[in-house]
Amino acid sequence: MDDKATLHRYLRTRRADLLAKLDGLSEYDARRPLTPTGTNLLxxxxxxxxxxxxxxxxxxxxxxxxxxxxxxxxxxxxxxxxAAPGETREQIVELHRSAAAHSDATIEELALDEPGVVSWWPEERRHVTLHQILVHMCVETAHHLGHADILRELIDGSAGQRPGDANLSDRSPEGWAVHRARIEAAAVAAEALSAGR
Structure with missing residues (x-):
């Protein structure tokens, strides 16, 4: 697999993972802000x-x-x-799919060294190649997927890329509670040690 195909595969996978974070959620849970700055899944x-x-x-x-x-x-x-109340989840998911289809066509039709111009970037950085933009969007998508991972865990406890994700330890909910308590105790102990220095 060449570099373009590898990057494109990573982008497609992260896109699918991001959309999957909406699966099974109510309208409220898909839209509700879970951070002080309003970060939400949709x-x-x-x-x-x-x-x-x-x-x-x-x-x-x-x-x-x-x-x-x-x-x-x-x-x-x-x-x-x-998402404003009048913007449906279906419209936003379709926007995501349409943008992805357009991006896929661009990626497939252009060479990695194809030049482009990011007009909203500073002058000294705005001249780019498809390769740079592919890397940029892989990072951008993964960055926001990380946010989505945390939001989904806060909503319903779902963690990882999919059920049975091999990257997560195999723990029961009770086992995760014990693990979390151990980490909390370590944080409290470290704070006490720090204050005593």
Whole structure:
């Protein structure tokens, strides 16, 4: 597998993992903010889809043709990071799929050294290649998938990329509670040691 195919495979996998974080959730749980800055699952999907459309679209002179009003100059700040009541989950998931399909076409049709221009980046960094943008979007998607992992665990305790994820220790809910208590005790003990220095 060549470099482009490897990066594309990683991007596709992270996209699917991000969408899977919505599976089985109520409208409320998919949308509710779980951090002081309002981070929420459906907003992460909307954001990743929106920026992917720009990076694999405008950057290479191949606009995706998607309606992204939250990026208009007069849009509310951070409107791409949450879903308004009138925006359905289905619309946002379809946006994600459409952006991904457009990106996939760009990736498949262009060479890794294809030049592009990221007009919203500083002048000294805005001239890029498809390779750079593929790496950028793999990192961007994985970054937000990490957020989604934590949010989903806070919502219903689901952890890992899928049920039975081999990257997680095989513990019962009670075993996780004991493990968490041990970590909490270590943090308290370290704080006490630090205060006594």
């Amino acid at each position: 907003g992460l999907v909307k954001h990743v889809a929106s920026v992917e459309a720009g990076y694999f679209g405008e950057v290479f002179g191949r606009p995706a043709g998607l309606d992204l009003p939250w990026f208009a100059e007069d849009a509310e700040p951070d409107a791409d990071l949450w």
